[in-house]
Amino acid sequence: MTEKSISRAVIKRLPRYYRYLGELMENGIVRISSMELSERMKVTASQIRQDFNNFGGFGQQGYGYNVEYLYKEIGMILGLESTHNVIIIGAGNVGRALANYSDFNKRGFVFTAIFDNNPKLWEENIGSCKVQPVDMLEEYVREHKVEIAALTLPKESAPQVAAKLVNLGVKAIWNFAPTDLNLPEDVLVENVHLAESLMRLSFRIKESGI
Amino acid sequence: MTEKSISRAVIKRLPRYYRYLGELMENGIVRISSMELSERMKVTASQIRQDFNNFGGFGQQGYGYNVEYLYKEIGMILGLESTHNVIIIGAGNVGRALANYSDFNKRGFVFTAIFDNNPKLWEENIGSCKVQPVDMLEEYVREHKVEIAALTLPKESAPQVAAKLVNLGVKAIWNFAPTDLNLPEDVLVENVHLAESLMRLSFRIKESGI
Numbered sequence: 001m002t003e004k005s006i007s008r009a010v011i012k013r014l015p016r017y018y019r020y021l022g023e024l025m026e027n028g029i030v031r032i033s034s035m036e037l038s039e040r041m042k043v044t045a046s047q048i049r050q051d052f053n054n055f056g057g058f059g060q061q062g063y064g065y066n067v068e069y070l071y072k073e074i075g076m077i078l079g080l081e082s083t084h085n086v087i088i089i090g091a092g093n094v095g096r097a098l099a100n101y102s103d104f105n106k107r108g109f110v111f112t113a114i115f116d117n118n119p120k121l122w123e124e125n126i127g128s129c130k131v132q133p134v135d136m137l138e139e140y141v142r143e144h145k146v147e148i149a150a151l152t153l154p155k156e157s158a159p160q161v162a163a164k165l166v167n168l169g170v171k172a173i174w175n176f177a178p179t180d181l182n183l184p185e186d187v188l189v190e191n192v193h194l195a196e197s198l199m200r201l202s203f204r205i206k207e208s209g210i
Numbered sequence: 211m212t213e214k215s216i217s218r219a220v221i222k223r224l225p226r227y228y229r230y231l232g233e234l235m236e237n238g239i240v241r242i243s244s245m246e247l248s249e250r251m252k253v254t255a256s257q258i259r260q261d262f263n264n265f266g267g268f269g270q271q272g273y274g275y276n277v278e279y280l281y282k283e284i285g286m287i288l289g290l291e292s293t294h295n296v297i298i299i300g301a302g303n304v305g306r307a308l309a310n311y312s313d314f315n316k317r318g319f320v321f322t323a324i325f326d327n328n329p330k331l332w333e334e335n336i337g338s339c340k341v342q343p344v345d346m347l348e349e350y351v352r353e354h355k356v357e358i359a360a361l362t363l364p365k366e367s368a369p370q371v372a373a374k375l376v377n378l379g380v381k382a383i384w385n386f387a388p389t390d391l392n393l394p395e396d397v398l399v400e401n402v403h404l405a406e407s408l409m410r411l412s413f414r415i416k417e418s419g420i
Contacts, residue, residue, distance in 0.1 A: 201358060
């Protein structure tokens with residue numbers, strides 16, 4: 001169903017559609033017109049139709065969209081019908097925030113282990129995980145199915161840990177370290193660069209002359 | 211110097227250029243050709259020239275770029291030559307991570323106050339801030355210069371707090387709550403939606419058939 005040709009812009013919007021549809025379901029809304037969806041999401045109705053046409057389209061002329069059906073279909077496209085095991089490397093504040101955040105779990109992301117170099121943190125429970133030494137990483141990854149590794153550690157140690165994970169066969173990195181990881185092309189890296197996000201805001205503040 | 215016409219894509223790349231140039235400076239590199247910069251950043255040399263031409267261009271044919279000069283100029287464009295006062299609403303893990311993260315401070319973002327509804331956290335020091343009750347927010351914003359408010363609270367309370375901040379004159383919101391805030395058009399909102407980032411990764415995992 002999914003095609004290689006799906007543009008980055010569409011991929012960026014899909015989770016947002018998914019979130020909105022989830023909110024509509026929570027509010028008991030069963031169906032929605034593309035016009036209403038467009039108004040709520042501040043995306044044009046034609047853009048929405050175009051986006052959904054990438055996946056065969058889900059609407060029915062005159063009826064609009066069935067919210068639950070659309071939610072499930074987009075969930076499938078996003079790969080949320082199966083669970084994803086995630087390990088966290090770095091038990092600082094960001095690592096803790098991820099491990100404690102129940103919303104991820106609801107969407108099928110299961111945090112299975114958390115690693116840190118600080119002996120004071122070993123054996124501490126964070127969310128449903130016990131903190132383990134980073135030295136245990138290799139053994140852990142060999143013995144468990146790890147789909148995603150979240151790197152929540154300083155930029156100095158991130159490249160080395162990332163390379164190690166890739167050597168162990170991990171194919172998807174969720175990178176919070178403020179550096180770009182140079183990894184083989186078949187490794188998927190999703191960056192969350194908080195400082196860059198803040199700088200964009202600063203740029204827009206300056207630009208708008210606030 | 212900055213123009214309204216700068217595209218989102220360029221704005222997105224600027225902080226990345228800035229980060230790279232900072233790393234080059236840390237490594238004692240004084241000048242760099244657009245080709246080298248291009249290789250390191252994995253952006254084409256022509257893209258880099260085009261991006262910089264938005265701001266008058268900084269390179270010299272045959273010399274390349276002076277790293278420190280370029281770093282400072284891009285810093286100016288990003289509004290980093292002056293400090294920005296930031297308050298945090300929500301002293302959970304994400305709020306703590308922001309308040310404790312020294313990199314922001316280096317770039318002129320000063321976290322001046324942190325607010326939370328939980329009385330157990332009041333008076334606790336996080337980074338350089340003491341946690342205050344959310345009820346104190348109004349008084350605080352009236353008496354201090356607040357440029358940016360970081361919302362690190364649940365999606366249920368975020369819209370209400372955001373509206374209050376906007377009423378008090380705050381014009382820039384750094385939103386970590388997993389919801390879109392419907393605020394007046396002149397309010398700048400920069401969203402960090404972690405769940406969406408993770409879903410994009412999940413999409414790419416599925417798409418690539420890992």
